[in-house]
Amino acid sequence: MRPSFSLAPGARRFALPPLLAALPLAVVAPPLGALALALGGFVIWFFRDPERSPPPNGVVAPADGRVSVVREEEGRIRVGVFMNVTDVHVLRAPMDGSVETVTHRPGAHRPAFTKESERNERVDVALDTHDVSMIAGWFARRIYPYLSGGDAVTRGDRIGHIAFGSRADVLLPAAYDRADLLVEEGDGVRAGETVVALRDDAETV
Template identity: 40%
Template sequence: MSLADTISKTLVPIHKEGYPFIVIAATLTIILGWFWDPLFWIGLFITLWVCYFFRDPPRVTPVKDGLVVSPADGTVCLIGPAVPPKELDMGEEPLMRVCVFMNVFNCHVNRSPIAGKVTRIAYKAGKFLNAELDKASEDNERNGLIIENENHRIGVVQIAGLVARRIVCFVKEGETISAGDRFGLIRFGSRLDVYMPAGTKPQVAIGQTMVAGESIIADLSNQENVEVVTRVS
């Protein structure tokens, strides 16, 4: 095995969105270290943390129709019925919502909860409250997507937090994505909300640790009274 192969299998890949931040941190580290050695070591620690923050490890997504997987690494902070954001146009009736909070040490690459077509993307400017708070769903900056397939229609919302100042979305309306595909990223602490059909029974608990693209939130194919979509818009 070559040295390059060894390094690629040892180091976690870094998402390209992180490269500018890594370059800035490394450059400042060199400049500050030139004037005072202790600043170099402080800067080096910060640079390594930035690399860690923008890591993008491979994930193995379970393959089964109806599974809803976590869109984010983090901890389940809220579960229960909630009215989706108005800009998603999912109606005014409460849907089952599961919220995953990401702290600054979680991987922040977001992954699609289900396979389907992205039929709507809606961004809304807002505040930067603590993303763990329930009212963050209404007040904070956010970007929402609707993903549909032949059987189900769900919403997933990227919500900025106290530290987050930039929501990035990689996909466009009309694109078809698979479950576990990368669709976005939020910089430095945030939350992901998943809105599922009324009657959905989540298979997670508050405080549970989630792995994006791997942890199962719900199984829509194995539940009664779950609203079904008959076509993709």
């Protein structure tokens, strides 16, 4: 797994061009220079990667944002989190597990809070205990998974980020049902910290 970062990978690539342009623009066109500086600062802030303290039990949210999807799929429950532009976009492992496959699926770039986003570009991570989907939105164009097949993850580990977007889902193990859910659509959550589901037996996997 990756070590701790204060900024997600890719921050320099997006932030440097406006920051480098800010100085010459400040000389020839001060308003444009200020705009370039503000843009570079926004990118750095957007790629922030704060530390999180995962709880010992339960399934934690994969992303910061608001719960936008709660539904059943073939006997399993999917919980999706929509990330607004102001949210941290570093994704976290909802549970301990071992990565079986990481699959990139090309697709559209519809707004991530709409039903049409099901056909968006995505990266699906299948683990032995659960599944995670990283879904691009209308503005997001780059999904960066940090995982590959065979990797072991611990609840709360960083598992990827989406540049300028958008939605992350966890597909719970079949043993979970709606009675185990602790969130509903519209609830605010924090990646790696907010427990979205907990079994009565409080298993630690």
